[in-house]
Structure formats: structure tokens, C-alpha cells
Amino acid sequence: VQLGDVVGIAVERSPALVIALLALMKCGAAYVPLDPAYPAERLEFMLADAGAKLLLASTPAALATTATVLAIDEALGQARSYSDQEPAALPDSQQVLYRPLPLKVLCGGEALPLELAGRLLARSQAVWNLYGPTETTIWSSAKQMNRADTEVTIGRPIANTQFYILDEHGRPTAPGTPGELCIAGDGVAIGYLNRPALTAEKFVANPFANQPGE
Template sequence: PRALGLTSRHLAYVIYTSGSTGTPKGVMVHHGAVTNFLTTMAERPGLNERDRVLGLTSLSFDIAVLELGLPLTLGARVVLADRAAAHDPGQLKALIVAQGVTVIQATPSTWRMLLDHDDPPGPPLPIGCRVLCGGEALAPDLARRLLMQASAVWNLYGPTETAVWSARHRLDGEDDRPLLGGPIGNTTLYILDHALNVAPIGMVGELYIGGAGVARGYLNRPELTAERFLADPFSPETGARMYRTGDLARYLPDGNLEF
């Protein structure tokens, strides 16, 4: 790679997302962002060579980067679900149990589909299976159901523009509502007011994300890139940027992030 002049800033992939506008836009994610994401997720929630990770997500959804990339970097196994199984809770449940899957990542909608299905009867998850949930807000009732089934449940958050997940929190059953904890490695989560001042603890503001996961911007959309990818005034690194998510959140006194 050095002989070819490649660096971590070179493009890893472009993936399209509509976001809240409904207009597709290509997000340019560089290799450094992907590497940082995989490295930090390998530590927490954690993965090892004995794990079997369910490959459930379409390649058009960036969370597939975790399902395919993370186990392959650590010598773990990927259990691929075909299209039929991905849309049929009975087939999916049978695949999970038969293959002894130990890690499953899915959206809350998919988890509800799986937990609500009882044919064949019995628990949908193998003993010791770990659950990753993200892509949508995790409702408290669903969180409680997952905690009853899994050995560990992680609530995850992140826009495509910051390389998959940017925040993570392991649920402990004591939360009144699922929290999003804190940032993954080499990532900063800022709660800012309209003037880009840091909001006090407990006050709601807009969430900005800085650090290693911030994408290069939108493909062939310089005006939109300038609007959403801003210079990071809090970083000591030259040229550092932060992404404006448009989401409202606040920091709790214990340091956890809450939407």
C-alpha cells in the first residue's frame, strides 16, 4: 500500500442514505474511519475467534460493515442469512439456533419480529447470545424483552456520516429508558446550542460528532457537505471536522447520553 501511495484517508466505500430529507446522497467513508470503528468495536462490545456472527444486513445498509468486517478481522465466523431467512422469522430463528450464533446485530423492528414469532416454540436465541441493537430508537419494553433473552444487550447509535456506530451502551436492566452511553474510541460527542457553544449538563442541544469516524463528505454535493460537515473548534488537530446530526440530545450528570 505504501508503494502505491495509499493512505487511511483514501476512500473505502460510498453508501447512499436518504436521512431525514428523503433525497439520496452518497456518503464517502475513508479507510481510517472503518478501521477505527472495527478496532474499537472489537474491544467493546467485544468479539473473539470463537464467536459466530449473524450476517443479516443488506450491503446497502452500512451496519453490514460490522457483521462482515469485524469477524473476518478477528478470525470469527460469519453465518450468512439468505434473503428468505432474513424476511422469515421462523427460518431466521431456526438458522440462529442451528448454527449456534453468538452475536446478532439488528434493528428494533427486526428484533420485535423475531421475539414475537413462536413457531417453532422456544427461546429465539441460543444461550449466551449477545445482542446489538441500533438503527432506530430502542423502546423500553423491547429492551426488557431482550435482556430476558440475551447474555448482553448493547444499544447503539450512529449516522452513516460517521462510519456506522458512534455511541454504545450496555444495558443493565436498571435504566428507566435505554441510554446511549458514550462515544466509541477516538470519537467525541458534542451537545451544542445554536451558536455552537457547549450545552450545560442536563440541557438539550443538537448532537455533533467529531473524531476519527467522520466521513469525507457527500459525493458531488459540496454545498450539502459544507452545511453538515463543519470545522471542529474543539479539536487540537489541524483540519478536524465534526458532523451535524440534526438530532437533539443531552448529557446526564452520570455522563451518559440521552435522546
């Protein structure tokens, strides 16, 4: 395994998983996280789409059915992969994996109901609502929830991240005016793996950057 290689990982949560992920990071390789419970056709597509050279599995069953390259669902029912760049943020699953306990409660993916936030606050030190698409390495903004909150918002951009609300012409909107949320910063991926046309469409240069590459 060397710089730029992609490796499939089908290993249960264990010390071996941590060792494998750290080893791949040290080599400069990316990995495709695979759940053996997925249908064989989906696993095969994920491996082929990412161009994985190797598959690391902890059980023969996983082998028979089948940093970071993540698959995200499209309307057509397929998956697409994206590639992170260095330096960038670790996905939240890796941060939870490598950090010591106890942890604050970090909520992301689906919208966080206010009632659920209240129940979590009663059982934890702190609750954070996290927002961000997969293309920005999982989360781009954060809001610490408080018992006095009457609504759940996405908070403010995290460090080294910029949010822009733009109109259909790519111009900033006035406060309170609807628009499209565009995200820039260190956590943005370099593009979709093996999808140059889609990358060119979705990953555009930041016209508000202070210097090229931001």
C-alpha cells in the same frame, strides 16, 4: 478496479459476497450495496449518484434491474451518498459479517424500546443500544443495557469519537440545557459524494480539536 473507484454490489449473503467486499477493500475501492427488491428507478439513481463504474451481481435479474458508499433518505425523497475515509470504523454490517459467532445483540437505527431490550437480554449474552447517523459510519455511541435499567439512553461516545452539545452560536451548552449534538472523530465521513455545497455546510472543522484534522 483501482483506488477510488465505486462498484455496485448486488449479491446475496454468501461466501462470494465476503470475497467481493474484501477484494474491493484491498483495491481501495468503495461499494454501493444494492437490494434488487428496490424499485429500478431507485437502483439506477443510487448507481448514477455514486458514479459507479461497475456492477457486480449474482443473478441476471439483478443485472437487469440495475468501501463504502451508503444512501440515506432525504425529505425530498431522493438519496444522497457519503464517502468514508481511512482510517475509519467499519460499518456495523461489515463487522457482523467478518466476526465469528456467537455475537452480542447490537441494536441501532430505530429507538430501542425498553421492553424489547428486556426480552433480548433474556435470550442473549449482552445487549447494546447503538446510536449514530450514517455520516459517522453508522454508530458513534454505545450503551450496554442491564436488567435494572429504567430507560434507554445512547450511552457514551465510542473510542476516538467526541460529542459536543452546542447552542445556535456553536458554543457548548450548560449541563441539562438543550442543544444540537455535533460529532467529531475518526468515524466521521469526509463528506457527501458529489455534493460539495452540502459537504461544506454539514462537515465543518472542529473548533475544539487539539490538532488540525481531528
